[in-house]
Structures are given as C-alpha cells and as structure tokens.
Amino acid sequence: MSRSGALGGILAIKDVLEKVSANADDINALTDYMEKLNSMVDMSMSDDYKSCPQALQTRIEDLRRDVDAISKDIINLRSQNRITHIFTTKATSGKIQEHLRALMWAIHKFIVGGTLEIEMAVDELHAAIQDGFGHMDIRFDGLGQQVQNLEKRIELGDDYVPIPRYARSARFDSNSNRIVCEETTRLETLATVYHWIKPGDSRLADLPTDLVQQPTERRVLWLDGPAGTGKSTIAQTTAEWCEAVGYLGASFFCARDSNECSNVQLVFPTIAYQLGLYSVDFRDRVADVLRADPDIQNTSASRQLQKLIAEPLRAVNSSGAFPACAVIIDALDECKDDQAMSVILKALAHYVGDLDPLKIFITSRPLQHITGGFGMTELKDNTQHLAMNNISPGIVTRDITQYLQKQLAAVAHCYDIRSSWPSDDEMAALVHQANRLFIFAATAVKFVQDLRYSDPEAQLKALLRSRLPTSTTSPYRFLDALYTEVLHTAFPEIDRALKARLKMVLGSIVLVRDRLSPLSLEVLLGLERDTVRKTLRQLHSLVIVPEDDNDTIRLIHPSFQDFLTDGLRCKDLNFGIHPKIQHSILAQHCLRTLQDLQRDICEIGDLSKLNDESACKHWAFHLGNAEISEDIHELLKVFVAEHLLHWLEALSLLGDIGVAIEGLPVVRRTLRGLPLPASNILSLLYDCERIARQFYPCLSVSCLQVYFGIIPFCPTNIGLRKQYEHEVVSMHSLCMRVN
Incomplete structure (x- = not known):
C-alpha cells in the first residue's frame, strides 16, 4: 500500500x-x-x-x-x-x-x-525504553525531608514562628557553579553599581570613576543587557561585595531550569524570609501576618509584596529602624511569567515608595514585558537604568582580553606549552569573535582546555576556523559558531540511534521544568543506568554533569538553550531541539510514570511507595506545550479515569496542590483545540481543577482528605464523583488503618 x-x-x-x-x-x-x-x-x-x-x-x-x-x-x-x-x-x-x-x-x-x-528514532529506541521502564525506580526526591520538617513544625506547637515558603537555591551562595568577575575586569561597571548601593563605603576609593553619575536616592537600579554579556556574574560579585560587610539583606537569583528559582510566586516570600534573617523585628512582623492569614503567600505577587515586605517594613520603621541593606534580583527575565508585563515589576510599581531603606538591584535581558514594567511611571521615577549596550566597546574589549589572557595562560601552564601561545593574532581573532559576549570567552576557554582532547593548540585553531552561520548580522553569530563547533567536535559522526539518544537526553535537560540529576533523568526517560553520562561525556564545555548521580545537571548558560531550540541559529538538524516534539516525549514519559499511582500510596508514612516527583509536578506543563499523539491521548485517558485522585494525594504530600490549579487549565486549553474522539477527559479535568481550588486548605493539610473529606461532599451530579465514588474511604476505616 x-x-x-x-x-x-x-x-x-x-x-x-x-x-x-x-x-x-x-x-x-x-x-x-x-x-x-x-x-x-x-x-x-x-x-x-x-x-x-x-x-x-x-x-x-x-x-x-x-x-x-x-x-x-x-x-x-x-x-x-x-x-x-x-x-x-x-x-x-x-x-x-x-x-x-x-x-x-x-x-x-x-x-x-x-x-x-x-x-x-522511536522505532529504534522503543525496545530499550520499554526495558528501562521495567527497571524504573519509584521515588520522590527529598520528600522524606519535607515530611520530617512538617513533623518538626507540629512538635514545636504554639511556640513555632511561621515563616514564608522560600526558594532555598535562589540565594546567591547556594550554587558553587556561580562565578565572580575576574579581579581586574568590570571595574567601571562594578564601581557604578557599588556607589549606588552603598555610596559611603570606604572600598570605593580603590575603584575607578563611575560610568555614569547615579542618583543614589532612587530605590531601584536596573542593569540590562543581551544574553551572555555577564549580568549574572556582576550580580554575583555585587552580592559577595555586600555580604562581606553585612549589607546584603536578600538575594533571588532566577534560573529558568529550576522550578523554584523561576516561580514568580516565590520571589517576594523568599525575599521576606531572608530579610527576616537580617532583622529579628522584621521576622516577627512577618510571622504575625502569617498567623493571621497563612494563605497570604499564595496570593498575587502584588499582595505578597504589600503584606510580607512593605507593611512589615513600615511597622519596623515606625517603632525603630530597619537597617539599610541591598536586595538583589538577578535574571528576572528567567522567571516563568506569561503576562504582558512582569508581575514582579507591576507589584514594585505599586509599593516602591514603601520600601525604604531597601536598595533593590535588578538584572535582566531587555525583553518587552520587562522594559514595559520599568516604563510604568511610578517605577520609572524611582529607577536608575544602566544598559550594558551603552558601556564603551573599548572597556568591554579590554575586559574580555584580560580575561582570556589570564585563563589561557593558566591553560598553557597546565599543558606545559612553552611557545608564546596564543599568538597575538590568535588572541585578537578570539576577542573579535567574542563580540562583547563574556559567555563566548568562558565557553571558548572550556572548549580549548577540555581534558578529553588534551590538545589546546589544535582546539583553538579549530575554533578560529569554525564557519559563521548564514545570518552574519546576528549579534550571536560567533557564539552560534562556537556552539556548533563544540557539538561537531564532540560528535564528528552521528548515526540515527546516537542522534535520537542525544536529542532525548539533551532536549530533556533543556526543556524539563526543574533540574534533574543524571539518575532522575534516566528514571523519568526509562533509560539504562549511565546512559546520560555516556551521552554527555563529550559535552562538558557546555553541560555541567555532576560527579554525584544525585546532584543536578546544569547548562553552562541559558544562551545554549536558546541556540538549540531556535532553528534559525542551530542549523544542524542532528542537534536542533524541536520544543513541541521534546515536550511530547516528556509528557508521554510523565504520564507513563503516573500510571503507578494508587490510593494511600505512602501507607501512612512509607515514602518508598511514591513515584517520581518530576512527573507528578510537571506532566501538565509538558502536555500543555506538546504535540498530542495517540499514545499521549490514550495514557491521558487512563490517568484521568483511574488516577486523578491519587495524583491529588501525591501533590498534597509534596505540599504543592497549586500545581493542579495552575496546570489543569493549560491542559484543557490544549485539548480543546484538537479534534479528539468523544470522551469525558475535559469534564473530569475541569472537575478536578474546581476541587483543587475549593478544597485547597484541607488538601494542603491532609493528603487523605482526597478520599474521605472531599468526594463525599461533592454534588452528586458531577462526573468526578461518579467516576471515583468507589475510592471513598469512611472515617471509621481510616482510623482503623492508622491504629
């Protein structure tokens, strides 16, 4: 046929x-x-x-x-x-x-x-993947610690001081991979930022003149620039400069590959928590707010800023004085915010006048929803703007040259290269290709010194010979050529099976909602042990693979994700990632994993019975961005018919019922646009969303409320009750099980 x-x-x-x-x-x-x-x-x-x-x-x-x-x-x-x-x-x-x-x-x-x-190449990988699912570990990363923390809180009783929920890994010092500026680079930019933050600091005497005269009375300083220009390095250096003299009140370093560090709902609660560590009086005021309204941290960003920061600050200042300090928000554009205008900046515009004596330093790319936010009158009048693109090209070129000279001198010493290397011409060519992007310089050094090749001179020559992409007007043309050269050097010949494995592994790292460890990624994708390490072995200049299987994988820079997912930049089809296809793969694997859910899966405390956390939290996100295949539709049909309540139970155990409230509308919007066969999928998803919203408080307290405290009280005519009436547990039988 x-x-x-x-x-x-x-x-x-x-x-x-x-x-x-x-x-x-x-x-x-x-x-x-x-x-x-x-x-x-x-x-x-x-x-x-x-x-x-x-x-x-x-x-x-x-x-x-x-x-x-x-x-x-x-x-x-x-x-x-x-x-x-x-x-x-x-x-x-x-x-x-x-x-x-x-x-x-x-x-x-x-x-x-x-x-x-x-x-x-699903036909070639199918057998291996199915075999992998047969050996899948079932676990929830870190859930034991969460339950222990909850038990500890219960034991503390009335003396417990409530604190806002916060993102642990958003602190400036939580990630050892963050770097600071080289000692002799970025001095003018840093002097400008430091003088605005703490104008009377004695350390300023050792720095050059500011790039611009900053009105230091303004509450916000915004540093913007394209990807790869070194904004996060400047923010990290500034955080350490402030911390050295006890002047850092709070920091939130956003990261698109971390669920908590990209969650706009966690930005202000995290800052409030850290300011509470900076001032006991402030901590007590925030605790009073949380006692009166525990759900305040789940409200809009504007409400959070008002109740958790602005009003406690005002109260502390009225009875004494809150110590002056800096608050640093890095890479705001990496927060997952689909609004036309940044919700963080809209909130700041409302309350920026109530944040004395905080000095708020924000970095971001100049994206439309960010520039629009800073354009609001209230915020514009209280913001000093410093654009990386306005810094003299001569200063940037000098800094990149100094960085490369120092780094390559260390490489020459390590490899005992005795000749004058690199030559002046090679250095000039490399600086030219960097095109004012520090991420190019940093990636080039990693590529040249890669121990897997152990030939820096040949690596540098190969890099300088790399061909420019077709679009020679793109500001990222040299960076794209560098990324392409690294990929071609790592995989000079690539067959269909390797291409499929590379796309599956690299594409998942790029698009997964939260960072995963090598082991977790293998579990989610149903791959054999060590497949991830074998696949990424030649890419250590672009991907940070931890020694410990339980530590998370990271990309060297978000610009590598942008490159891989943009067909106009990544021309080689062997490496380009098709986002919708990759989300389809991830959604399918998540839904397969969730088929193992069952009622009371923990058996009142046995955490080993739980499934993978990433699948529970992020299946809706991936499905909402996927192409819906027949396999996904069939898996979704089973999940909706048999496991919706089990999923709510698991989310309750994870303390994240909000995932259902945020994710289910996205899934329904995606499905409504397709010519699907007639079914009750959409109506059951809608019922589940309504239940999650209406019963949010009790679901957040007890996971088993799903069975004995919710379904029996639902209207008898809704589809979810009819579908899951057999799951209802009486209070008597539950007490017997606990006893």
Missing part, C-alpha cells in the same frame, strides 16, 4: 464533505491538516515506499484503515441522502461533524506519531 492510497482516500472524503457540509470552518480546518500531512510526507518519505522505516509504514497502514472506515460511513450517509433528502437535518449534520473530526484526528495521529518517530 503506497502513501498515495491513503492521501487519495482523504481527498475523496474531502470532496464529498465539501458538497454536503455547510460548515466552512470545518472544511478549512481539514484543509490545514491535509497541507501539514503533505508537507510532512514529502519531507520524510522516499519515493520507494518499502525503504521507509517499518514504524512509518505501519502508521501509513493505520491511516489507510481509518480513512477506509470513515469513507464507508460517508458513502452510506450520502446514499441515505439521495433517498431521503435529510442532509439538512440536525441529526445528520451531527454525523457529518463526527466524521469530519474523526478524519482530522486520524491525520493528526499520523502527523504527530510519524514526526516523533522520524525526529527521535
């Missing part, structure tokens, strides 16, 4: 539907699907049908059978019309709609499934 058979059948059905259907939108939607189908088939299939991968041939046969079945139904309906002329009736119109959606779903399944198999 050639591909022309299936395509011809679809065209015949479309011709019939155009004659009998009054809904032009439906026909247009079908036409769009057919165009996508033709495009996908033309790009991926050879003229010789038998030479196509077996998995793709199987999908073509499945599509042909679906088309044949729909075609027979349409023909019967048309014959009926000739006899009875009832095509305009409501019942027949509904049948036409049903056939049309069935056809679009058949095409959608083929396109998504086929694309996944082509992109990820």
Whole structure:
C-alpha cells in the first residue's frame, strides 16, 4: 500500500464533505491538516515506499484503515441522502461533524506519531525504553525531608514562628557553579553599581570613576543587557561585595531550569524570609501576618509584596529602624511569567515608595514585558537604568582580553606549552569573535582546555576556523559558531540511534521544568543506568554533569538553550531541539510514570511507595506545550479515569496542590483545540481543577482528605464523583488503618 492510497482516500472524503457540509470552518480546518500531512510526507518519505522505516509504514497502514472506515460511513450517509433528502437535518449534520473530526484526528495521529518517530528514532529506541521502564525506580526526591520538617513544625506547637515558603537555591551562595568577575575586569561597571548601593563605603576609593553619575536616592537600579554579556556574574560579585560587610539583606537569583528559582510566586516570600534573617523585628512582623492569614503567600505577587515586605517594613520603621541593606534580583527575565508585563515589576510599581531603606538591584535581558514594567511611571521615577549596550566597546574589549589572557595562560601552564601561545593574532581573532559576549570567552576557554582532547593548540585553531552561520548580522553569530563547533567536535559522526539518544537526553535537560540529576533523568526517560553520562561525556564545555548521580545537571548558560531550540541559529538538524516534539516525549514519559499511582500510596508514612516527583509536578506543563499523539491521548485517558485522585494525594504530600490549579487549565486549553474522539477527559479535568481550588486548605493539610473529606461532599451530579465514588474511604476505616 503506497502513501498515495491513503492521501487519495482523504481527498475523496474531502470532496464529498465539501458538497454536503455547510460548515466552512470545518472544511478549512481539514484543509490545514491535509497541507501539514503533505508537507510532512514529502519531507520524510522516499519515493520507494518499502525503504521507509517499518514504524512509518505501519502508521501509513493505520491511516489507510481509518480513512477506509470513515469513507464507508460517508458513502452510506450520502446514499441515505439521495433517498431521503435529510442532509439538512440536525441529526445528520451531527454525523457529518463526527466524521469530519474523526478524519482530522486520524491525520493528526499520523502527523504527530510519524514526526516523533522520524525526529527521535522511536522505532529504534522503543525496545530499550520499554526495558528501562521495567527497571524504573519509584521515588520522590527529598520528600522524606519535607515530611520530617512538617513533623518538626507540629512538635514545636504554639511556640513555632511561621515563616514564608522560600526558594532555598535562589540565594546567591547556594550554587558553587556561580562565578565572580575576574579581579581586574568590570571595574567601571562594578564601581557604578557599588556607589549606588552603598555610596559611603570606604572600598570605593580603590575603584575607578563611575560610568555614569547615579542618583543614589532612587530605590531601584536596573542593569540590562543581551544574553551572555555577564549580568549574572556582576550580580554575583555585587552580592559577595555586600555580604562581606553585612549589607546584603536578600538575594533571588532566577534560573529558568529550576522550578523554584523561576516561580514568580516565590520571589517576594523568599525575599521576606531572608530579610527576616537580617532583622529579628522584621521576622516577627512577618510571622504575625502569617498567623493571621497563612494563605497570604499564595496570593498575587502584588499582595505578597504589600503584606510580607512593605507593611512589615513600615511597622519596623515606625517603632525603630530597619537597617539599610541591598536586595538583589538577578535574571528576572528567567522567571516563568506569561503576562504582558512582569508581575514582579507591576507589584514594585505599586509599593516602591514603601520600601525604604531597601536598595533593590535588578538584572535582566531587555525583553518587552520587562522594559514595559520599568516604563510604568511610578517605577520609572524611582529607577536608575544602566544598559550594558551603552558601556564603551573599548572597556568591554579590554575586559574580555584580560580575561582570556589570564585563563589561557593558566591553560598553557597546565599543558606545559612553552611557545608564546596564543599568538597575538590568535588572541585578537578570539576577542573579535567574542563580540562583547563574556559567555563566548568562558565557553571558548572550556572548549580549548577540555581534558578529553588534551590538545589546546589544535582546539583553538579549530575554533578560529569554525564557519559563521548564514545570518552574519546576528549579534550571536560567533557564539552560534562556537556552539556548533563544540557539538561537531564532540560528535564528528552521528548515526540515527546516537542522534535520537542525544536529542532525548539533551532536549530533556533543556526543556524539563526543574533540574534533574543524571539518575532522575534516566528514571523519568526509562533509560539504562549511565546512559546520560555516556551521552554527555563529550559535552562538558557546555553541560555541567555532576560527579554525584544525585546532584543536578546544569547548562553552562541559558544562551545554549536558546541556540538549540531556535532553528534559525542551530542549523544542524542532528542537534536542533524541536520544543513541541521534546515536550511530547516528556509528557508521554510523565504520564507513563503516573500510571503507578494508587490510593494511600505512602501507607501512612512509607515514602518508598511514591513515584517520581518530576512527573507528578510537571506532566501538565509538558502536555500543555506538546504535540498530542495517540499514545499521549490514550495514557491521558487512563490517568484521568483511574488516577486523578491519587495524583491529588501525591501533590498534597509534596505540599504543592497549586500545581493542579495552575496546570489543569493549560491542559484543557490544549485539548480543546484538537479534534479528539468523544470522551469525558475535559469534564473530569475541569472537575478536578474546581476541587483543587475549593478544597485547597484541607488538601494542603491532609493528603487523605482526597478520599474521605472531599468526594463525599461533592454534588452528586458531577462526573468526578461518579467516576471515583468507589475510592471513598469512611472515617471509621481510616482510623482503623492508622491504629
């Protein structure tokens, strides 16, 4: 059966539907699907049908059978019309709609499934992945500690001082991989920032003149610049400078690859917590707020800033004086904020006048929702702006040259290179290619000194020979060439299986919602032990792989993620990551993992029974950004029918019921845009979201409320109650189990 058979059948059905259907939108939607189908088939299939991968041939046969079945139904309906002329009736119109959606779903399944198999070589990896799932560990990282903390809080009783929830890893000193500026670089920029933060500090005498005269009375300093210009390094250096003299009140270093460090709901509670460590009086005022309203930290960012920071500051200042200090928020653009204007900056605009004596230093890329926030009148009048692009090119070039000279001198000493290396011409070429991006210089040094090649001179020559991408006007053209050269050096020859494994591993690291360890990533993807390390072995100049299997993997810089996911920058299809395809892979693995959930999975305290935390927290995020394949749809159908309550129980144990409230609307929006077969998936997801919202307080306190305190009190006519009535546990039976 050639591909022309299936395509011809679809065209015949479309011709019939155009004659009998009054809904032009439906026909247009079908036409769009057919165009996508033709495009996908033309790009991926050879003229010789038998030479196509077996998995793709199987999908073509499945599509042909679906088309044949729909075609027979349409023909019967048309014959009926000739006899009875009832095509305009409501019942027949509904049948036409049903056939049309069935056809679009058949095409959608083929396109998504086929694309996944082509992109990820699923047919070759399938057996290995299935084997991996058979050996999957079931665990929840760090949940034991969370439960112990909860038990400790209960034991402390009335004397316990409530504190805001906070992001532990957002502190400036929580990550050993963060670096500071080289001793003789960035001096003018640092002097400008330091003078604004603490104008009377005696250490300023050793620094050069400021780049610009800063009005030090302004409450906020905003440092903006493109990716890779060294903003985070400047923020880290500033944090350490303040901390050295006890002047750092709080810090929040955002990171897109960390769920807690990219959560806008945690920014102000974390700052409030750290300011409480800086001032006992402030801590006590915040504790009073939390006693009166424990849920205040789950409200909007503006409300959090008002109640957890602005009002406690005012109270402390009225009875004494809050000590002056700096608050540093780095890489604000890496917070996951889909609003047209940054919610953090909108909140600051409302309350910036109430934050005396804090000095707030913010760094970010100049993205629209950030620049728009700083453009609000209230914030604009209280903000000093320092743009990296306005710093003299001569100063930046000097700093990058000094950095490279120092780093490469250390490399030459390590490898005992006795000649004058690098030459002046090589150094000049390298500085030129850096194009004012410090991340280029840092990555180039890692590439040149890589121990896996042990030939810095050859590595440098290869780097300088690397070809520029087509777009020579891009500010990242040299950085893109560097990333491409590193990938080609690591994988000079790449077969289909290696390409699939690399895309699966690297794509997951790039797009996963939270950082994972090598072991956790293997568990989630169902891969054999040490697959992640073997795959990333040659990429240590771009990916930080920890020695300990339980420590998390990190990219050297967010710009590498931008490069991999942008087809205009990463031209080599062996390495480019297709976000929707990768999210499909992750969503599918998450849903497979969640099939192991069951009621009272901890058996009142046995934490080893729990499944992977990442799957529970992030399946909705990945599905909301995925192409929905037939496999994902079937897994979702089972999950919704059998495990929704088990999932709520697990989220309660994790202390993160908010995941359901945030994630389920995203899933429903995604599914509503597809021609899915008729089912109760959407209605059950909606019911689950309503329950999570309405019963949020009790679910946050007790995981087993899901079974004995919620379902029995739901209206009898809602689908979720009917679906899960068999899961209801009486209070008597629960007490017997506990005893």
